[in-house]
Amino acid sequence: MLLKKITLLGAAVACAVVAGSAFAAYPDKPISVIVPFAAGGPTDVVARSLAQAMGLQIKGSMIVENVGGAGGTIGAGKVARAPGDGYTLLFHHIGMSTAPSLYRKLDFKPLEDFIPIGAVVDVPMTLIAKPQMTQTNLKDLLAYIRVNKEKINLANAGIGAASHLCGLLLQNAMKTELTTVPFSGTAPAITALLGGNVDILCDQSTNTTGQIKAGKVKAYAVTSKNKLANFPDLPPLASELPGFEVGVWHILYAPKNTPADVITKLQAGLQAAVKDPGFVSKMKDLGAEIMPADRQTSAGAKALLAAEIIKWSPIIQAAKAYAD
Ligand code: ASP
Numbered sequence: 413m414l415l416k417k418i419t420l421l422g423a424a425v426a427c428a429v430v431a432g433s434a435f436a437a438y439p440d441k442p443i444s445v446i447v448p449f450a451a452g453g454p455t456d457v458v459a460r461s462l463a464q465a466m467g468l469q470i471k472g473s474m475i476v477e478n479v480g481g482a483g484g485t486i487g488a489g490k491v492a493r494a495p496g497d498g499y500t501l502l503f504h505h506i507g508m509s510t511a512p513s514l515y516r517k518l519d520f521k522p523l524e525d526f527i528p529i530g531a532v533v534d535v536p537m538t539l540i541a542k543p544q545m546t547q548t549n550l551k552d553l554l555a556y557i558r559v560n561k562e563k564i565n566l567a568n569a570g571i572g573a574a575s576h577l578c579g580l581l582l583q584n585a586m587k588t589e590l591t592t593v594p595f596s597g598t599a600p601a602i603t604a605l606l607g608g609n610v611d612i613l614c615d616q617s618t619n620t621t622g623q624i625k626a627g628k629v630k631a632y633a634v635t636s637k638n639k640l641a642n643f644p645d646l647p648p649l650a651s652e653l654p655g656f657e658v659g660v661w662h663i664l665y666a667p668k669n670t671p672a673d674v675i676t677k678l679q680a681g682l683q684a685a686v687k688d689p690g691f692v693s694k695m696k697d698l699g700a701e702i703m704p705a706d707r708q709t710s711a712g713a714k715a716l717l718a719a720e721i722i723k724w725s726p727i728i729q730a731a732k733a734y735a736d
Contacts (some may be wrong), residue, residue: 421523437676438498439472445501445664448487449569450480454619458533458662459503461694465685470677476503480596483572485511485518492520496669498678502526505535505616505662509720511572513728522721526665527675528713530682533700535616535660536625537578539649541736544610545630550647552634557612558588566590567601567610574660577724578614578635580731585653605629617642617699618659635659642699661703661720663713675710683708709731 443517447459456478461476479487484507494500494666508522520526539550545555557564566582568575571594583590593610595601598619606608606628614635622644633649634640635658651655665684666675685691686702706712 415551430628438677439470441499442475442564443467443499445474445503446487446491447476447478447503447543448484448507449478450595450599451476451478452619453569453598453602454535454660455505455662456597456599457505457618457698458535458695458700459469461651461691462503462532462682462685464665464666465534465691466678466681469684470681471630474501478597481570481611482575483507483511483514483568483570483594485515485520488522489519491665491667492525494667496527496667496671498670500667501529501678502665502667503532503662504665504695505660506574506577506658506720507572508663508665509717510577510724510728512721513725514572514576523714525668527668527670528710528717529664529666529675529678530709531707531713531716532662532664532682532686533618533695533702535662535698535700536640537574537614537658537660538617538620538631538643538646539578539582539612539614539635540605540620540624541630541632542610543629545611545697547632548660550632550649550652553612554586554652555673558586559621561588561590564590565610566592567604567613568594569597569601569615570594573597574658575613575615575660578658581656581658582614582649582653584727584731585649585656588608609710613668618695619695621698625633628641639698642697661707661716663717670707679709683689 445463447456449455459476463476467474491502547556566579568579598615605613623629634646637657
């Protein structure tokens with residue numbers, strides 16, 4: 413009997429040692445960070461900067477993989493079904509909270525299938541237009557859209573993308589229906605805009621800042637409540653459409669069942685990465701705001717996601733903007 417107890421104790425100690433050493437070794441191979449949009453877009457830009465800064469912190473390599481399509485739901489679904497071993501993560505934005513209302517058939521549950529590691533940045537959006545647009549200010553652009561609504565093509569990065577949400581709010585606020593043209597991410601949408609193949613796009617400043625500063629697209633407004641330091645000449649959309657405000661928050665997730673010690677290590681890496689001076693200055697240049705410390709945690713990020721799911725549901729239902 414005593415011998416059996418000792419053997420059992422020995423086995424438990426051995427297990428603890430194995431588990432401990434497995435964790436100590438994490439990560440011992442590259443971590444794939446799925447971005448559910450095309451490469452070169454605003455979510456991708458932030459994900460790549462974070463992956464670089466965070467990889468240094470956790471002493472491992474974090475490789476961004478783009479799985480675009482259906483407004484981010486294809487990439488998110490892929491991570492929901494991935495093993496919870498810390499080697500497949502998801503970097504997604506506000507679309508995680510709008511998808512359950514937009515998609516009546518969604519193959520993942522945002523609050524149940526993932527463990528948020530922490531929220532990273534909040535990014536304002538900008539209303540931009542093709543270079544050929546002749547209107548010189550927001551008021552004139554909105555008037556032009558109202559009169560020419562049959563002709564206007566509003567681009568987005570797919571149903572459920574932040575650009576889709578912004579376009580939805582714009583059409584609602586203007587009480588105007590426009591033809592929307594979905595892409596697999598902002599990068600191809602901007603290419604179409606630059607070529608004059610679509611007319612307008614509302615998208616994150618993390619991608620549009622460079623195009624606006626280089627004068628390659630026409631810029632008309634920001635979606636933040638107040639003007640932004642990066643664009644002192646651009647009015648908030650709310651100056652013409654009262655109450656219009658949308659910001660694109662981003663969260664890093666692991667699939668459910670990821671061990672708690674892996675989450676803890678990733679969370680510490682995220683919290684240190686967002687203080688990295690290189691990351692901080694890049695985000696500042698692109699108009700992104702680092703999330704407050706209490707959101708850089710699993711609990712804080714989950715509370716944000718849960719609150720946003722509740723916030724957007726009635727707005728999307730009122731707009732009847734379903735994907736199916
Ligand atoms: N900005 C895109 C969106 O509208 C996604 C992306 O390409 O990053 O959600």
